[in-house]
Amino acid sequence: MKKSIYLLLLIASTLLLPSCSYNSLVSHDEAAKKAWADVEAAYQRRSDLIGNLVETVKGEAKFEKETLVAVVDARSKATSIQLKADEITPENMAKFQEAQSQLSGALSRLLVVAEQYPNLKATEAFQNLMNELERTENRINIARRDYNEAVQNYNTQVRSFPSNITANLFKFKQREPFKADPGTEKAPKVQF
């Protein structure tokens, strides 16, 4: 009688162990997805601001057209790469980062050029945009940091025992964090 109770307990606990880690895997996975959504939102915000910036600059300064074209191109290229959280493979992530860092570069060049137009710099719309852009670079950095943290938590669980058994069973794959490369990690300076 007593033996059968122990047996029952043993079975129950072996069943319970992976099921507990399953729920926790799901919640870590969801946290990583949510963090990715924040990353996308922050980049989208920047993309919108750059659109406004191009409009403002175009009206005020009739300068080097190619600088503007470069920004517009880089922007459309960056927005064309939309990654869903489940599509993030190392290659896709590399492409995403590459496109965004090219946009950052084009933006920095535009800002350097805009520096030479005092009339433009003096307008309130331009100053407003500069401030928003600066803070959006902040938002991007924070969102990326949060995402990497969420991914790290999730990946740790996917790889560690005993949750790795559940992860294997239910095909929880490791997620891809942002790589810190010199181009993207450093936000372009938008201060004047």
Added chain:
Amino acid sequence: MTSLLNKYLFFILLLTQLTLQAQVVDKDGIPEKPSPPRLMNDYAEMLSITEREQIEQKLVAYNDSTSTQICVVTVNTIGDYSIDDYAVRLGRKWGIGQKDKDNGILITISKLDRKVDIEIGYGLESHITDYDSKEIIDDIIVPAFKQNNFYEGVNKATDRIISQLQGTFTASTSKKEQDDFNNIMVFIFVALIFIIIISSLFSSGKGNITVSGGGWNWSSGGGSSSWSGGGSSSSFGGFGGGSFGGGGSSGSW
């Protein structure tokens, strides 16, 4: 022998100093949450005690009526951090604002670096834009700080934030919250009476009835006193676990 004693004393001194420091900042150099919790934390001692208390009272009263937490922190230095990075870390660590609303605002002032930053919680970003906070810094804080009028700068900046938030969702949500709170209190009250009636019905003999009667008096008194405690503006109840996403502005004087 004496050298051993000296070493021992030195060690003790070092240890106490280390623990003292550990109480103030963590390993990342971000200050620990104040205990008891406060909204005006003048670590760099830029304001007088009365000025400090005046602002604290104002912010606590505002928190009580709207649940929006405006927190002011002055530090001597932010070390190697940029001020916005420092502020986000601090705001998240302390959990300024309510967890489900992220309605915290953090004004960080670094005395020696002469830098100031306003961080706006996620939930308030649409009410105070980056540009609004930039204006508060450029038009109010920086001019006052340049004249060493730190109290004036902090006081007017918080006034401006409060007036800017007037009529936004915070007031209505807080009213709803208060209503919810009242409902809960009524429910607890009714439930208590119910329990007392039931228990007195089931119990037999006079002695038991007087005992439960006494219990009723005590619980009603306890309930009402804690209620009025929550409503009064004398002390700050604590941070709510709100988060920040980088909205706001920063500047230097």
